[in-house]
Structures are given as C-alpha cells and as structure tokens.
Amino acid sequence: MPPNILGVVKMELDSLYQEVILDHYKHPQHKGLNSTFDAQVHHVNTSCGDEVTLNINLDGYCITSLSWDGQGCSISQASVSMMSDLLTGKTLEEAAFIVKNFIDLMGSKGTSIGDPLILEDAVAFAGVSKFPGRVKCALLGWMAYKDVAIQAQAKN
Amino acid sequence: MSISVSQIRKDFPIFERTVRGGKSLVYLDSGATSQKPISVIEAESNFYKLHNAAAHRGAHQLAEEATDAYEGARQIVADFLAAPGGADEIIFTKSATESLNLLAYAMGNAPIGNRFALERGDRIVVTEMEHHANLVPWQQLASRTGADLAWFGITDEGRLDLSNIDEIITRNTKIVSLTHQSNVLGTINPLSEIITRAHEVGAIVILDACQSVPHMAVNVETLGIDFLAFSGHKSLGPTGVGILWGRKDLLDELPPFLYGGSMVRSVDMTGATWSAVPQKFEAGVPNMAQAVGLGEALTYLTQLGMDNVSAHEHALTGYLLEKMSFISDLTVVGPTKNLSRGGAISFTLGNIHPHDVGQYLDSQGVAVRTGHHCAWPLAKRMQVPATTRASLYIYNDESDCDVLIEAIQGASKYFGSR
Numbered sequence: 001m002p003p004n005i006l007g008v009v010k011m012e013l014d015s016l017y018q019e020v021i022l023d024h025y026k027h028p029q030h031k032g033l034n035s036t037f038d039a040q041v042h043h044v045n046t047s048c049g050d051e052v053t054l055n056i057n058l059d060g061y062c063i064t065s066l067s068w069d070g071q072g073c074s075i076s077q078a079s080v081s082m083m084s085d086l087l088t089g090k091t092l093e094e095a096a097f098i099v100k101n102f103i104d105l106m107g108s109k110g111t112s113i114g115d116p117l118i119l120e121d122a123v124a125f126a127g128v129s130k131f132p133g134r135v136k137c138a139l140l141g142w143m144a145y146k147d148v149a150i151q152a153q154a155k156n
Numbered sequence: 157m158s159i160s161v162s163q164i165r166k167d168f169p170i171f172e173r174t175v176r177g178g179k180s181l182v183y184l185d186s187g188a189t190s191q192k193p194i195s196v197i198e199a200e201s202n203f204y205k206l207h208n209a210a211a212h213r214g215a216h217q218l219a220e221e222a223t224d225a226y227e228g229a230r231q232i233v234a235d236f237l238a239a240p241g242g243a244d245e246i247i248f249t250k251s252a253t254e255s256l257n258l259l260a261y262a263m264g265n266a267p268i269g270n271r272f273a274l275e276r277g278d279r280i281v282v283t284e285m286e287h288h289a290n291l292v293p294w295q296q297l298a299s300r301t302g303a304d305l306a307w308f309g310i311t312d313e314g315r316l317d318l319s320n321i322d323e324i325i326t327r328n329t330k331i332v333s334l335t336h337q338s339n340v341l342g343t344i345n346p347l348s349e350i351i352t353r354a355h356e357v358g359a360i361v362i363l364d365a366c367q368s369v370p371h372m373a374v375n376v377e378t379l380g381i382d383f384l385a386f387s388g389h390k391s392l393g394p395t396g397v398g399i400l401w402g403r404k405d406l407l408d409e410l411p412p413f414l415y416g417g418s419m420v421r422s423v424d425m426t427g428a429t430w431s432a433v434p435q436k437f438e439a440g441v442p443n444m445a446q447a448v449g450l451g452e453a454l455t456y457l458t459q460l461g462m463d464n465v466s467a468h469e470h471a472l473t474g475y476l477l478e479k480m481s482f483i484s485d486l487t488v489v490g491p492t493k494n495l496s497r498g499g500a501i502s503f504t505l506g507n508i509h510p511h512d513v514g515q516y517l518d519s520q521g522v523a524v525r526t527g528h529h530c531a532w533p534l535a536k537r538m539q540v541p542a543t544t545r546a547s548l549y550i551y552n553d554e555s556d557c558d559v560l561i562e563a564i565q566g567a568s569k570y571f572g573s574r
Binding site for chain 2 (some may be wrong): 046
C-alpha cells in the first residue's frame with residue numbers, strides 16, 4: 001500500500017479499496033463459466049453497464065459450484081469473486097443466511113464492520129456501505145446469486 | 157470581451173463549499189448538470205416568495221404577475237434561440253427528455269392525412285451516438301407505427317459517417333433526429349448536409365441540443381432545423397424545465413401529447429378542441445418558477461455572450477486534450493483534434509475501470525461522470541464498456557484541468573501499485 005500522504009480522504013479511499021478486494025479483482029476466483037449448470041442468470045447494473053453471468057451447480061441442496069464471467073469495476077468484480085468462493089460448498093440454506101447478512105452489511109451505511117465468522121473475507125466490503133453510489137456494485141453478484149438459486153431450485 | 161472565470165465563480169455559491177474532507181470542488185460534470193448562479197437561485201426563490209400563483213388562471217394580481225414572469229421567460233428563450241416565430245414557438249416541458257417524447261408521442265397521435273402520420277414503409281433516422289432520450293422514443297414510435305428505424309454509423313474517431321447519406325435518408329424518410337453535440341464524444345455534428353438531404357425528401361429535422369445550447373450560439377433559423385430540444389438544468393437553469401422549439405406551422409399541425417387543463421379551446425362531455433400553440437402543448441399548471449429561473453439563466457449566458465462562452469470552452473478543451481495526450485495509458489474516446497468538438501471529453505485509463513477512476517478522482521475533489529452516459533449503443537460501437545467523462549463549462553479554468561490531470565496520474569499509481 002502506498003504511504004498515507006493524503007490524510008483522511010486517502011484513508012476513506014483505502015477503506016473502500018481494501019487490499020483483499022483489489023486482490024480478488026486482479027486475480028478473480030471461479031471466473032470462467034462451467035459448461036454444464038443447473039441454472040444460469042445474467043445481471044446488469046443498467047445505470048453503469050457492469051455485468052455478470054452466473055452459473056450454479058447443485059447436488060441436492062448443496063452448492064457444488066458457482067462459476068461466472070463478467071465485466072465491471074473492481075468492487076463489482078471482486079464481490080462476485082469473493083461471493084463465489086464463500087458460497088461454494090455451502091447448502092442453499094447456509095448460503096441464504098450469508099447472503100442476507102451481506103445485504104444487511106451493505107445497507108449499514110458504515111455503521112457495521114460485518115461478522116467475519118459469517119462473511120469471512122467479504123467483511124472487507126464493509127467500507128463500501130459508506131459510499132451509496134457503490135453499494136449496487138458490491139451487490140451485483142449477490143443479487144445474481146439470489147436469482148440463480150431460485151431458478152435452480154424451481155428446476156430441480 | 158473574454159470570460160473571467162474568477163469573476164464567474166463568485167456568482168456560483170456552490171464553489172464556496174469544499175468536498176471530501178476540505179478539498180476544493182473541481183466540478184467537471186456539467187455535461188450531466190450545470191451548477192447554478194445565485195441570480196438563477198434567487199429568481200426561482202423570488203417567484204415563490206413574491207409572485208406565486210397559477211399562471212394563466214386566477215383573477216388576481218399575483219396570477220397576473222406569475223403569468224407575466226412565465227411568459228417573460230418564454231420570450232427570453234425565443235430570443236436566445238432566435239426563433240423566427242417568436243415566443244409562440246417555445247414550449248415549456250419538464251425536461252429535454254420530455255420534449256423529445258412529446259414529439260414522438262404527438263407524431264404517433266397524428267391521424268392519416270396529417271403530415272406527421274407514420275405508416276409501414278416510412279422511415280425514422282437517428283445516429284449511433286444518440287443519448288437514450290433521442291433513441292428509445294423513436295424506437296418505440298417505429299414499433300407502434302410499423303415505420304423502420306435507420307441510423308448513421310460512426311467512424312473510429314467518433315465522427316458521423318455520412319458516406320452513405322442517400323441510403324440512410326431515403327425517399328420515404330419522415331423524421332431525422334440527431335444530436336448537435338455528443339454528450340460522450342464531444343463531437344459537434346455537421347448539420348447542413350443532413351438537413352439539406354432530409355428536406356429534399358420531405359423529412360423534418362429534430363435537433364437534440366442539450367449539449368450545444370448551453371455551450372455555443374444556436375440560431376434555429378440559421379441552422380435550418382425544424383424542431384429543437386434542450387434542458388434547463390444543463391444551461392445554468394433549474395431542474396424540472398426543458399424546452400421544445402418548433403416551427404410555428406409545424407407546431408400548428410402537430411397533434412397534442414398531454415391532454416387536460418389550459419390546452420383546450422372548448423370542451424363538452426363528448427369532446428374537445430385545442431388551444432393555439434404553445435398552450436396546446438402545455439396541459440396542467442406548468443413549472444413556472446423553474447421556467448423563470450431558466451429565463452434568468454439564459455439572461456446570464458447572454459450577458460457573458462455565447463461566442464465568448466464557446467471560445468472559452470474551445471481554448472480549455474484544447475488545453476485539456478493536450479495535457480491528456482502526455483498520459484501514456486490514457487485514451488480519449490472521441491475526437492482528439494480540437495476541431496468541431498466541444499468540452500465533453502471521455503477517456504479510458506489503462507485497464508482501470510472508469511468507476512474506480514471516478515472514485516479516486518472524487519477523493520481528490522474532482523467531480524466527473526463514469527459509465528455509458530445514457531448512450532449504451534455508442535459505448536458498444538466504441539468497444540468500451542464504460543468511460544470516464546470530464547465536461548467543461550464557463551466556471552472551469554486551466555487549474556481545474558491541472559488538478560484533473562494530477563488526479564488521473566494519482567489513480568494510475570493507486571490502482572497500479574497495489
């Protein structure tokens with residue numbers, strides 16, 4: 001991280017762009033769509049054009065794989081990467097709990113630091129909740145997950 | 157006379173505040189909306205404080221004053237655009253978007269025999285650089301009427317490709333609607349060839365002037381167009397007011413869009429007849445305070461002189477384009493030569509996403525817009541998912557450009573070195 005020469009504003013910016021977020025942006029996990037899947041969704045932030053395609057594979061109620069492709073800002077792309085990492089291997093019920101926790105964190109307007117026992121690395125997005133214009137970036141992948149989970153269950 | 161930015165900034169209260177922990181505001185987002193001089197803020201406020209009543213209604217002094225203020229603003233707009241038919245050719249809407257929709261819906265209401273009636277086989281022409289507000293209404297009108305939609309493509313530099321003009325504007329073309337100046341590329345479109353060809357085939361020409369009227373002298377008569385739309389809030393005026401100008405004879409023939417109070421000549425239980433223009437297109441109590449504020453805004457611009465405004469912006473655009481040319485990973489999306497282009501400059505910065513660039517610039521007090529700027533097909537054509545856009549106006553100077561350049565370099569370092 002560069003030296004903190006710009007003071008408070010720089011710290012605000014660093015609280016948005018946590019190291020782990022930029023790591024996921026530069027080295028996205030689970031990126032590249034599985035050729036077979038139980039459901040697929042494509043979500044777009046119409047106001048900015050950021051987009052994600054998300055595939056889900058289920059074994060009963062267990063998420064065996066989430067794979068995705070997309071383009072957009074560091075926040076949206078890192079978020080879908082971290083979400084895929086976090087939810088793979090979880091049951092649908094566990095995943096729903098985690099997703100709700102993340103959505104609540106994004107609505108916290110900077111008042112919550114997030115629960116690392118539930119969200120693990122995704123607590124790094126807590127700083128995003130202070131920037132109302134970026135919350136929808138962070139939520140793009142998670143909203144896509146909610147959609148794809150419903151579609152996969154409807155099909156199975 | 158040239159423009160004194162330091163004098164102008166004193167007229168704009170917003171520049172007294174700071175942003176993001178004490179940073180001076182470097183406002184480079186006038187393409188989205190302009191800041192407002194105190195005279196406009198006071199004109200709007202004074203209307204409410206002193207004259208508020210429903211214009212064209214009410215048998216009392218305040219109603220007279222409100223009507224005078226509202227109609228006075230209409231005259232100012234007519235003078236500003238040099239409307240040949242005077243104030244009757246000026247219609248107040250809530251936005252330029254509404255102005256364009258008004259045209260599209262009114263034309264859709266035209267009965268067979270009316271010159272605006274469209275049918276299968278007719279054509280509507282736009283360009284690939286249109287703002288959604290001058291694209292989607294025409295797509296919808298085409299689908300409602302069975303007309304087909306055609307468009308001018310764009311060169312890699314971001315200019316209109318007019319090489320196939322006769323194939324685009326065909327004999328059955330009824331409407332040609334295009335932007336005067338691209339809100340993304342900054343390109344100022346050459347109009348004369350398009351207007352000549354459009355009129356040759358009997359089509360009307362509609363100009364989306366949202367990015368030109370605030371920035372250069374626009375004389376509707378000299379241009380030779382038929383309709384023009386612009387927004388108040390991009391022209392130093394309040395939000396909630398837009399303008400539609402049209403030639404008197406065309407407005408006379410165009411059917412109404414919104415029906416209701418004050419747009420009728422007579423009503424009985426089975427039908428109604430319409431008032432003369434402009435009232436025919438102004439149903440309901442209008443946004444009077446905003447119209448008055450817009451009148452004050454155009455007066456402010458007139459006092460500066462629109463030729464001075466455009467000369468100032470042209471010089472500043474040249475300055476910024478040159479500074480940008482020295483940043484190796486910066487690519488301008490749009491003309492890089494300061495010729496027939498205005499002060500909206502979109503760019504990409506290496507592979508750093510524009511939202512991230514914009515966020516960093518914001519941390520330095522620099523306000524820009526990022527995204528596709530409501531011109532999604534254009535972004536696709538230019539093969540960029542999004543851009544960062546700096547847009548210049550009368551209150552910007554070279555020091556603003558310098559801060560921007562430094563902040564862009566800072567963004568490169570911030571996202572590159574981590």
